[in-house]
Amino acid sequence: MTAAPFRFELLASDGAARRGRFTAAHGTVETPAFMPVGTAGTVKAMLPEQVAETGAEIVLANTYHLMLRPGAERVARLGGLHKFMHWPRPILTDSGGYQVMSLSALRRIDEQGVAFQSHIDGSRWTLSPESSIEIQRLLGADISMAFDECTPHPAEADVAAASMRLSMRWAERSKAAFVEQPGHALFGIVQGSVYPDLRAESAARLLGIGFDGYAVGGLAVGEGQEAMFAVLDRTVKLLPSDRPRYLMGVGKPADIVGAVVRGIDMFDCVLPTRSGRTGQAFTRRGPVNIRNARHIDDPRPLDDSCPCSACRQYSRAYLHHLWRAKEMLGQILLTWHNLHYYQALMAGLRAAIAAGDVGAFAVAFAAEQDQGDIEPLGART
């Protein structure tokens, strides 16, 4: 643990794209960065050493899940989330707002906060800016997120405006509730749906409050890539260049490349881990469904350029076999590979920005993805 303040350095720019680095209480993170999701205090199917081995320097954990089980005060008594889950590097926690909306039952929102029932056992809970920030402090997050309402999509302009303004009042209360500690940061979240004026109003409000970093929220909720990029094109330039920018819940590899080109520094998404558990691998040449019978006799690796264990040590035939036999190792290896893929993508983007050719990187990335998977082997003999 360093006692230094949270800080972000901008190392290089290429158009809007940024190569940076932030230092938090538990370590340094090179940006653009992808944060694997460790919902309940574990990146599903992975040992933390395996997560680190992929190159990940920070993980995300969910306030909503951890407050319900095992409970934030319990985690605090046990020494905090880093110790609990054996992840000594930085952790970002979300505020719980998004999961309350997407997972829990019988939600009731008012100015104070949200009352809801647990999706696990129906027990009754409340969450407010103050309690969300307190829970994130108990967990020991390096980066806490302001408590907000993730505006659903689609939303009429007046609904989106009311929702955004509530989130901005909550952002102010989140900031007031946040206890400053060296190396610990609080990020605000821009809302406003697809409406440029609302996004601008939200950004201005957050800048007025003042945060250590700025997230763009309320995207990747069904609006589509084009609409998402349009929001980024107008919103990112409103954010200060000396703070990290985080696009929440994004996304597919192509979403990440497009958002990095537009100036985003941080991402999180369940896609690499969730897909790994359902048989989908991400590769340079696009997604591969390992459940497909075309792999049954294929001695080749998933991706011959990937240095991960799944690609160096196993054939597609074996991975396919694990899938058919419902063996846990299939989920482990595909999750591990996917996390490798995402981290390699981020490393490639970082190198391209530093070299000043992120545009060419994005073009080559898209061309390689469009190739599709390698040809199937000839019919078996």
Next chain:
Amino acid sequence: MTAAPFRFELLASDGAARRGRFTAAHGTVETPAFMPVGTAGTVKAMLPEQVAETGAEIVLANTYHLMLRPGAERVARLGGLHKFMHWPRPILTDSGGYQVMSLSALRRIDEQGVAFQSHIDGSRWTLSPESSIEIQRLLGADISMAFDECTPHPAEADVAAASMRLSMRWAERSKAAFVEQPGHALFGIVQGSVYPDLRAESAARLLGIGFDGYAVGGLAVGEGQEAMFAVLDRTVKLLPSDRPRYLMGVGKPADIVGAVVRGIDMFDCVLPTRSGRTGQAFTRRGPVNIRNARHIDDPRPLDDSCPCSACRQYSRAYLHHLWRAKEMLGQILLTWHNLHYYQALMAGLRAAIAAGDVGAFAVAFAAEQDQGDIEPLGART
């Protein structure tokens, strides 16, 4: 791969207990040895590197499962089981006889072999001494097992005799079908249920045929520890001292200690892996059920003397949390711990035999197990 013949060295004895070493095509195995079970070409929930890290030098794979899926010829085309599952050390394959009886439907046994339906898809298959040995050759097993009928328990003496004699005729055919290759071994299996005269007849028949090692089969099928030890007391001394002795499907830690004291060199059992997936940990002080609520606030490791990752890096509270949250990491860590426990037990037995005090080891082992788990912490504050 060595081109040397399969060989067994007896390094030390302590009463009936033996400290030995065998060398097979893919490496050397210190005995007494425990073989983790990799049914379908994977030790469930484990990477092969993790299995090796526990100290395991050999794993068992199941002919029955692999012949049905992915198929022995497919595995052979892909370079054999060692390459397929990325386990470069010795592999023992069972003959499939036991699983045909316990898992498949519509079995029909005759002199030729067994016809059965797959438990996976109902497809129709046959297995004979010749085809079982051929499948094990295609898989590339270092140690193949003679095809036998595992006599059910209980069995009347005449049923047990007929079953044993069929297995002995099949043992002869297995030996005839086995293709000699340097470093590859074929083991015979003593049957005869709980009847001393049948066990003696079986052992004599096998010795007459001549095998590279001798297994005791048809135990751990419900007869109880006392009856099992009684069979071992009478049977092991009938087996040649210059060949490894393998007690199939055993067992609990106390079963293994008792069988080692009686002269057994090799074991396999699904218990450490299966228990790991259902929340039971093996410790010096007996089994621990991590699902029990007593662990919810317990910052202590499962077993403070265990050097495994689960014990060094995580609290009981975290392992309990993983269980409640149905997180795969809970199964991974408990499986890994249990395999560590079993390998540490075998290492302890090997050292005790070499030191000539396996009797004291067995007494101390039982006393420590009888202590039961550490006291729960006081009620939480």
